[in-house]
Every structure is written in C-alpha cells, then in structure tokens.
Amino acid sequence: MFFRVMDKDRLPDLVRGLAAEYEVIGPIAKGDEFVFAIVSDPTELRLDYDTTILPPKKHFMPPTESLMSFRVQDSEVVGEELDRTPRVLFGLHPCDINGLMLMDNVFLQGYEDPYYKARRESTLIVGLNCMPHEGCFCKAWGTDEVHWGFDIFLSDLGDRYFVSVRSVEGADLLDRCVETRQITPEDTAEFQRVASEFQASFEGQPDTSQxxxxxxxxxxxxxxxxxxxxxxxxxxxxxxxxxxxxxxxxxxxxxxxxxxxxxxxxxxxxxxxxxxxxxxxxxxxxxxxxxxxxxxxxxxxxxxxxxxxxxxxxxxxxxxxxxxxxxxxxxxxxxxxxxxx
Amino acid sequence: MNPTAVRRLAAYEQLSANPYRPWPARITSITELTDKETLFELRLIDDDVRDAFKFESGQFVEVSIFGVGEAPISISSAPSKQGFIELCVRNAGDVTGALHSRQCGDIVGLRGPFGRGFPFEEMKGNDVLLVAGGLGIAPLKSLINHIHDTRHEFGKVTILYGSRSPEEVLFARQFDMWRHRDDFDLHLTVDQPDETWDGDVGLVTNLFERVDVDPAKTFGAICGPPVMYKYVVAEMRAKGMEADRIYVSFERRMKCGFGKCGHCGVGHQYACIDGPVFNYWEAMNLQEAM
Known part of the structure; x- marks a missing residue:
C-alpha cells in the first residue's frame, strides 16, 4: 500500500475519470435517506452520507438475478450470462467493505459462485472514512477499520483526501484520472489525528467479548x-x-x-x-x-x-x-x- | 495425457464450473414401489459428463424440472454401479409431483453429486447395523447395495427397516428375496399390519432386542423421519456403540446443494456440505440436529 494526497476540489475529476470507463455507483440522496445508485453527475454524490437503506451487496447479488435461461422440452440450458460490467463502488464505509469480505468467504470459498465472482472481479472498491452515527456498533466487532478489501480508500482531511492505494488497478486509476501529490509529514499527522478522533468518538459500544x-x-x-x-x-x-x-x-x-x-x-x-x-x-x-x-x-x-x-x-x-x-x-x-x- | 483423459478432465471442469447448472439426464426406467414412491433410473446424456459423475453412498443430487424447480434427492443405487443412478422419490411436492408425471425416455436435469456420504472405506472390515424408517431407506439402500457388491469385505450386516404399513414397504420385492439369505440379517417391521403381513409388528426400536452387536467392530447407519433418530441412537448406545461409529443422515431443505443458499442449516453446519451424513458425536454437538 502507498499513499497520496488529493485536493478535495479534484474529486469531480476523479469521478468523471472513473465514469468514462466504469459504471460508477455511489451514495446519493433519496428523500431523507441515502442509497447506493448509479452516479450520473459528480455533484449528486453525497459523501457526507451516514448510511444507506440497502447495503452494497445488491451490486454483487441483486435482489433478483437470472442464473440461466432454459428450454423445458429437453432440459437444456440455453443461456447463462455472467455480469462483467466494469463498475466502481464509490464511497463505501469500512463496515460495508468488511461486509463484502464476509460475503466473499461464502461465495468464493469451496464451490465458487460464478455469478457473484464475475461481479466481484469486475468491480473496483473506493472506500471512504466516516464518523460513527447513532446506530453504529462496528467498533464492537472490530469492523470499524479496513486494511484491505478496497482498491483505493479516501480519508477526509478537511480540504483534501488522504488516499490509501491498495491495488495496481487503484494506482492506475488514480494516475489516469486525477492529479494527486506526494504526502508530507503534515498530511500523515493529520491522517493520524482524524483516525484517533474517529476512534474516540464511539459511544456505548456493546461488549461482544463473550x-x-x-x-x-x-x-x-x-x-x-x-x-x-x-x-x-x-x-x-x-x-x-x-x-x-x-x-x-x-x-x-x-x-x-x-x-x-x-x-x-x-x-x-x-x-x-x-x-x-x-x-x-x-x-x-x-x-x-x-x-x-x-x-x-x-x-x-x-x-x-x-x-x-x-x-x-x-x-x-x-x-x-x-x-x-x-x-x-x-x-x-x-x-x-x-x-x- | 491421452485425448480421452483430456476430454474427461474438461468435462469434469465443466461440471464444476457452474454448480448451479443442471445437466440433461434421461429417465431410463420407472418402477412404482408404492402408491406414493417410485424408483427412477436416470442416465446423464452427455458421455463425458456421465463419466465425470462419481458419487458415494449417502450423497444426493438436485433433480431439476425446468419451469417447476429443483428438489434434493438422495441416490439409492450403489457407486459400484456406474453409468446411471437410481432415485427413490416420494410424490410429495411440486418437483417430485412433476417427476412422477414424466415417462420413460423423458429428460430431466441433474446436478451433483453433493454432500458428505457414509464412510464406506472406514466401514470395511467391520459389522454394519443399518436402521431405516420409512423413506429413510432411500439413502441407506445405496450403502446396502454397495456392501452387497463387496460383501466379502464386511462382517455381519444387519438391516432393521420399519414402515407404517405393508403397502408402504419400499423395495419390498428385493427385501422379500433377501429374507432367507444368510449374509444379510434382515428384519422388517410395520406399525399397522394387515392379514398378509408375516414380519414383525411395532416400532423399529423393538427389533433391537433380537440383535447382537459387537460394539467395538460395528458401524451404525441411521436414516428416517426426524422423530426416529434419538430413539434409535439410544438403542445403539445401549448396545455399547461409540458415538463416532454411529452415522445419521439428515433430511433438510437443500436448495443449492453446496453451502450458499442457507436453507439446510442444522445448528452451525449445513446439511448439504457438512452432511447430510454426520456421525453421532458431531450430531450431538449440533443444535437443531435431533
């Protein structure tokens, strides 16, 4: 993993750059709540969202999906399509990235699920740090942080993002789409401060040890x-x-x-x-x-x-x-x- | 590798590439066993897929009737017979109902085999005590037939099989022929006898008083309705059999067959991949099992 810094006003460049090659899905407003949906314009993105109605799993395992089409007469499978649409899930919080990794254990271990696997392999994950809201108890399970499971991860430092780059695809993307700069010791210090503030702001986490x-x-x-x-x-x-x-x-x-x-x-x-x-x-x-x-x-x-x-x-x-x-x-x-x- | 091996490997990879995909299989024989249960013989149509299909006693397949759905059915024929499988199916739901309306020569879909079967190799050299209730004979029939085909590798083989009434006895013709064999100690019992019945009457557990068990060299295999297990296990335990030599096969709603869909959960395990055959030591440590 390596780190870069991106000024916040560059965010639209990143989203537009992504949208040129991928279907970009991110948090947008729906009434008083938020949903993960296709982002047609960077200004729609609500990176200040607390949570979404449905988790991102629907983009890997839709509520309804076709496994195959068939012919009754001779029991033949006549069509079997895997969804390999290039996608980016933008702005996932650590809990949801951890959730995907738990889903991976089920669908990618033992017998591989080809439908889930195809979508998972075609989807990049852009993570985003958050602050705990009222209902969060991720800290109790240790799922308040992620160290892998994303391609890039954005940590909000006020006027800029501290960008953790995990995968080659993530590094390439960043290179192609947006101007970033090297981190300075001040950036790292601020990143640490934000992380500590995040950790300190959890209240009333249940004791899950037993x-x-x-x-x-x-x-x-x-x-x-x-x-x-x-x-x-x-x-x-x-x-x-x-x-x-x-x-x-x-x-x-x-x-x-x-x-x-x-x-x-x-x-x-x-x-x-x-x-x-x-x-x-x-x-x-x-x-x-x-x-x-x-x-x-x-x-x-x-x-x-x-x-x-x-x-x-x-x-x-x-x-x-x-x-x-x-x-x-x-x-x-x-x-x-x-x-x- | 020679071309045949390459082709078969490709077929095997195809079989496992999409475990949701059923393969066409022809119904090659239909035998009515009772007014509810029928024995279907199925043969996978594709030669390479058929060659790649290898199973163990106790495993199951998903029978697929496109347009209706799928049902998990345990294999009743023995792995020693290749090229076809036999399924003993009760007409009890949408899929099994549709299967019962099919005729010889018709084509249905098959996926599998799935699950963990009986530990056949481990059982060799030992006595085997098989206890079935009702349709529970279906998976045990595979084990019985497999033992039959390699009979010299086993010690004493005892079969206790309980049914509700004489009309409900499955594989009655074959069992009738086996009654006088001395290499299988076969006891059939029914709850509700009629005038034609000359076997035992009462619950299958009553038969235990007539069975001699050498606990150190006997394996148990049990399959039947959910209520039956704990009573039969208690009888085996009373004969001194260790928990890990008693095998039980559980019926659950295996929908996908390979540990994804969640429907066949038994406590913290899935019947489809962790079972359906468990030993009693595992089962007694499993919530919801018995």
Missing part, C-alpha cells in the same frame, strides 16, 4: 421465546443486512411454457417456510426458533467456519426492524442474564 460463549450457554434461554413473540417474520433485517446471503431459486416460465428463466432471489431465514421440507415438516416452525437461528448463525455458526462473526455493526437492521430486535439488544439481554428483555 458473545459466542453466551450463545452457547443460553441456547434454551426464555429470551428466545420472548424475541420470537415480538418478531414479525418480515425479513426486513435480512434484506438490509450487508452480510445476509441466503437466497431462494425460482423458475419463471415464458407465456408459451416452452422456455423460461431460473432466478435467484433474496430470501430470509425468518420466513416461515425457510426450513420446511417437501412433505410438510418444518424444522423451524416457530418464530422463536427462526430468530434464534438467525443470531446463532451470524454469531456462532459463521464464526465456527470463518473465525469472524457475520455482522459488521452497520446498524441497518436496528433501523429496519419494527419490533425493536437487533444484535445490540440481543447481546445486552444475554449479558444481563437472559430471561427477559
């Missing part, structure tokens, strides 16, 4: 029944989660019934039929079992395979949940001895 232990010990705790009685099984938490990857596969037939498309759609383990098998047995028929599974999978099951929990503390689920269920509340309840919320 989470796997607590989950193990309190598998049969009444807290799960209580959470189950509150959960609406709406799945909103899964949809907005940067690390929820479960999906369903559905076939859609053309009107002639001869050809069709096999599609992958986002799914949620909170939906009632998620673990139901053919002749009706449902391995998680109760809402309590489903809520419990979500937390066990994220903070125990995934941990057992990849040595990380499957949560980056972005806080989106806390905003999305109408029943006030989120990791913070669950962790605190488990620590408080469980039993009751």
């Amino acid at each position: 989470v796997p232990l607590l989950l193990d010990a309190k598998y049969d705790d009444p807290i799960w029944e209580e959470l189950g009685s509150r959960c609406l099984s709406c799945g909103a938490c899964s949809m907005v989660c940067p690390t929820c990857y479960c999906f369903d596969v559905r076939d859609r037939l053309e009107p002639d019934g001869q050809e069709g498309t096999r599609e992958r759609v986002w799914d949620s383990c909170l939906y009632i039929d998620f673990a139901e098998v053919a002749h009706g047995h449902n391995f998680r028929a109760s809402r309590a079992a489903r809520v419990k599974n979500r937390y066990y999978h994220k903070q125990w099951g995934y941990l057992s395979k990849f040595e990380r929990v499957l949560c980056v503390g972005c806080g989106r689920c806390a905003s999305a949940c109408k029943a006030d269920i989120n990791p913070r509340i669950v962790i605190e309840a488990l620590q408080a001895g469980g039993g009751s919320l």
Whole structure:
C-alpha cells in the first residue's frame, strides 16, 4: 500500500475519470435517506452520507438475478450470462467493505459462485472514512477499520483526501484520472489525528467479548421465546443486512411454457417456510426458533467456519426492524442474564 | 495425457464450473414401489459428463424440472454401479409431483453429486447395523447395495427397516428375496399390519432386542423421519456403540446443494456440505440436529 494526497476540489475529476470507463455507483440522496445508485453527475454524490437503506451487496447479488435461461422440452440450458460490467463502488464505509469480505468467504470459498465472482472481479472498491452515527456498533466487532478489501480508500482531511492505494488497478486509476501529490509529514499527522478522533468518538459500544460463549450457554434461554413473540417474520433485517446471503431459486416460465428463466432471489431465514421440507415438516416452525437461528448463525455458526462473526455493526437492521430486535439488544439481554428483555 | 483423459478432465471442469447448472439426464426406467414412491433410473446424456459423475453412498443430487424447480434427492443405487443412478422419490411436492408425471425416455436435469456420504472405506472390515424408517431407506439402500457388491469385505450386516404399513414397504420385492439369505440379517417391521403381513409388528426400536452387536467392530447407519433418530441412537448406545461409529443422515431443505443458499442449516453446519451424513458425536454437538 502507498499513499497520496488529493485536493478535495479534484474529486469531480476523479469521478468523471472513473465514469468514462466504469459504471460508477455511489451514495446519493433519496428523500431523507441515502442509497447506493448509479452516479450520473459528480455533484449528486453525497459523501457526507451516514448510511444507506440497502447495503452494497445488491451490486454483487441483486435482489433478483437470472442464473440461466432454459428450454423445458429437453432440459437444456440455453443461456447463462455472467455480469462483467466494469463498475466502481464509490464511497463505501469500512463496515460495508468488511461486509463484502464476509460475503466473499461464502461465495468464493469451496464451490465458487460464478455469478457473484464475475461481479466481484469486475468491480473496483473506493472506500471512504466516516464518523460513527447513532446506530453504529462496528467498533464492537472490530469492523470499524479496513486494511484491505478496497482498491483505493479516501480519508477526509478537511480540504483534501488522504488516499490509501491498495491495488495496481487503484494506482492506475488514480494516475489516469486525477492529479494527486506526494504526502508530507503534515498530511500523515493529520491522517493520524482524524483516525484517533474517529476512534474516540464511539459511544456505548456493546461488549461482544463473550458473545459466542453466551450463545452457547443460553441456547434454551426464555429470551428466545420472548424475541420470537415480538418478531414479525418480515425479513426486513435480512434484506438490509450487508452480510445476509441466503437466497431462494425460482423458475419463471415464458407465456408459451416452452422456455423460461431460473432466478435467484433474496430470501430470509425468518420466513416461515425457510426450513420446511417437501412433505410438510418444518424444522423451524416457530418464530422463536427462526430468530434464534438467525443470531446463532451470524454469531456462532459463521464464526465456527470463518473465525469472524457475520455482522459488521452497520446498524441497518436496528433501523429496519419494527419490533425493536437487533444484535445490540440481543447481546445486552444475554449479558444481563437472559430471561427477559 | 491421452485425448480421452483430456476430454474427461474438461468435462469434469465443466461440471464444476457452474454448480448451479443442471445437466440433461434421461429417465431410463420407472418402477412404482408404492402408491406414493417410485424408483427412477436416470442416465446423464452427455458421455463425458456421465463419466465425470462419481458419487458415494449417502450423497444426493438436485433433480431439476425446468419451469417447476429443483428438489434434493438422495441416490439409492450403489457407486459400484456406474453409468446411471437410481432415485427413490416420494410424490410429495411440486418437483417430485412433476417427476412422477414424466415417462420413460423423458429428460430431466441433474446436478451433483453433493454432500458428505457414509464412510464406506472406514466401514470395511467391520459389522454394519443399518436402521431405516420409512423413506429413510432411500439413502441407506445405496450403502446396502454397495456392501452387497463387496460383501466379502464386511462382517455381519444387519438391516432393521420399519414402515407404517405393508403397502408402504419400499423395495419390498428385493427385501422379500433377501429374507432367507444368510449374509444379510434382515428384519422388517410395520406399525399397522394387515392379514398378509408375516414380519414383525411395532416400532423399529423393538427389533433391537433380537440383535447382537459387537460394539467395538460395528458401524451404525441411521436414516428416517426426524422423530426416529434419538430413539434409535439410544438403542445403539445401549448396545455399547461409540458415538463416532454411529452415522445419521439428515433430511433438510437443500436448495443449492453446496453451502450458499442457507436453507439446510442444522445448528452451525449445513446439511448439504457438512452432511447430510454426520456421525453421532458431531450430531450431538449440533443444535437443531435431533
């Protein structure tokens, strides 16, 4: 990794330079909130965003995507398209970059998922530093920082960006698109100061040190029944989660019934039929079992395979949940001895 | 490498390049086993894909009916028989219903094989006690057939198979022929007998009182409805069998088949890649397993 400094007024040059070669996706305003969407003009970019409604996972695994088109008669696959559109995801915060790396473990290890892989390989990541907002608890999981997983990373130093350059593609890009200069000791000192200020501004982070232990010990705790009685099984938490990857596969037939498309759609383990098998047995028929599974999978099951929990503390689920269920509340309840919320 | 090997390697790479892609397979035989279950014999059409398809007893495939969807089905034939697979399928859902409406010669899609099967090599030289309930005989049938084809490599082989009623006994004709074989100790039982039934009556666990087990040299293999496992495991444990010599095969909703879609989670594992066959030591340390 090496570092450069870019004056802030050069930002439009960078975005325009990128847009000449890539589809640029970045945070833009939508009502009072923000979304990751195609940026057609650099002035649309809202690098002051706190968080977005949906995480960037939709650009690697869209809510609905075609896996293949088929012919019914002879069960032949007639089309299989991988999306290799050159893209840049611009302005991702550390939590979301960490979220992508957790998704990579699932989709790029063992059997590789060709659809995810094609998009991932065609997408550059431009990270952006942030300041914690009310819902953030990334620091609790150690996902408040990233040291890899991006091509370039912009740290805001007021009138300029401290640019961390991680990949060859990132270095080339910077070279081609925008004027930057060498870092000075003053830049480095300011970069350090901003990083320290960021670290110091987290408040009320949950203590996650015992989470796997607590989950193990309190598998049969009444807290799960209580959470189950509150959960609406709406799945909103899964949809907005940067690390929820479960999906369903559905076939859609053309009107002639001869050809069709096999599609992958986002799914949620909170939906009632998620673990139901053919002749009706449902391995998680109760809402309590489903809520419990979500937390066990994220903070125990995934941990057992990849040595990380499957949560980056972005806080989106806390905003999305109408029943006030989120990791913070669950962790605190488990620590408080469980039993009751 | 010779041209055939190169071609087969390419086919193998093709098979694994997109694990979501089903390959056309022809239905070469249909045998009605009961009024709900049918045995389908399938043959992958492409020669190289068929040659590249290698499986173990206990593994499953995804059967694909384009326009309807996919269903995970365990393979019932033995790996010792190459070139085709047999699937014992209950008409229970959209995909299996559509499969039941297909005829000999029709083409369906196949993906796989997926999952971890029974430890066949490790079992060699030992006694094997197989316990099935209902449709749970389907994956065990592959193991039974495989043992049959290499019978001299195993010690005593005992099969306990429980069904609800005589009409629901799967592979009844073959088991009927095996009743008097002395190299397989076969016990069939039903909950609800009729006047034609001359086998045992009652739960499959009742049969244990007539089974002698040498726990140090016996492997157990269990598959059946979810409620059955803990009772059968308890019987095996009571016979002195160690937890890690008892193998259970779990049914879950394997949608993708290779650890991505999340549907077949059992505790912290996925039935599709970590199982569907687990030993009981693993299963007892797995929430939601039994």
